[in-house]
Amino acid sequence: MAQASGAGNAPKPSRIQQKNRRIILEAALDVFSQHGYRGTTLDQIAEQAGLSKPNILYYFAGKEDIHVTLLNALMDTWLDPLREIDPEGEPLEEILRYVRRKVDMSFEFPRESRLFANEIIQDAPRMGPHLERGLKPLVDETAALIDRWIEEGRVAPVDPRHLIFSIWATTQHYADFEAQVAVLMEGRDVQSGAVTFVDTLYRRLLTP
Amino acid sequence: MAQASGAGNAPKPSRIQQKNRRIILEAALDVFSQHGYRGTTLDQIAEQAGLSKPNILYYFAGKEDIHVTLLNALMDTWLDPLREIDPEGEPLEEILRYVRRKVDMSFEFPRESRLFANEIIQDAPRMGPHLERGLKPLVDETAALIDRWIEEGRVAPVDPRHLIFSIWATTQHYADFEAQVAVLMEGRDVQSGAVTFVDTLYRRLLTP
């Protein structure tokens, strides 16, 4: 037996274990992001992964274990751009670079965006700790930084928290609501238009 | 038997039928908006409605029937604000009024917002016709109107479709991601800050 999800023990996972866990997580990301937690069945994940259901349960303790593992693994990637805002940099440039990274991520990692969106819409039942202990301090810090920039007159005055919400909302919209965007933009090049738009939006908002 | 969901026949629904259908739809909105279609069980709806499961199936043909009925009923309410943009009005004022109505709706009808969000994130499997035949013409029309306003120099140049997306995104964010917003805004008055912020955002973007 090779229990894989314990906390303290790390009995070196074999090559084949690493590979199959990766395959399963990849398949699960596909399915969870499209159907949400409850909408996803282990059979769907198994089929997408090309493995049998019991075989999947050999690598993960259960459906929830897979989901939580995904959430944990993606959280950092998702928050990294926020961490990279440089307090010493040029304010407008820093914020617009953040916006650019976020919109790029929406087109590059739409499944990850939808995974989080599904979870948060449904009251974030498995993300409480992440929001409270991971995201909140980061947002508080960034909001304080933006407030300083505003006081120094280097950024036009806005509520920094609502600013952050709006950046998330406008950029992730392209991933989360892709089905709607696709219908309404039929044929048009969505990504380049989106990049241009959000740059304009926040440039006009924040230029002092 | 009083089959209720047929298309052509309308054998006058009794008072009690109207009442119970309303109760069921209200309960279903609660549950569907919080758990999504697949995440919702008929038993949950039944309990929330204070009726037995078979009794619910006496009023609706099935789970999907309830869901579709909800979607249909809410579509109009949801699109009305867009219809009320007055082509003869003052452009900036008209758009800002639309923004205001949308943000107000997010706080007044968060369940409705989440119901749609859940559906669209999961590829809108039951909303294709609504998007194509209901929403798209309206958006095309509004985009054309905004383009005219831009050409006349009464609104600063932006891609009107991305503008519309961003209005939806920023306003509905407060309903759809309420769990996240609540954590990050702990204690603060979210609504009034949101109203002020989006007004500022689109005023600065669109003022010529």
Place this chain on the structure above:
DNA sequence: TCGTGGTTTTACCAATTGGTAAAAAGCGAA
């Protein structure tokens, strides 16, 4: 009072779903 219609409950299903037990199959080192 008795029907007669609409309404509600009780008692069930069959299918799906997350999960398990245990046998079978691989497979690398000695």
Place this chain on the structure above:
DNA sequence: TTCGCTTTTTACCAATTGGTAAAACCACGA
């Protein structure tokens, strides 16, 4: 080749879930 381990498959469950059949209940006009 064989031993001992990991990995995979086969054969199952018990609970849940959407849905149905039919009996029971109820309201109200003749």
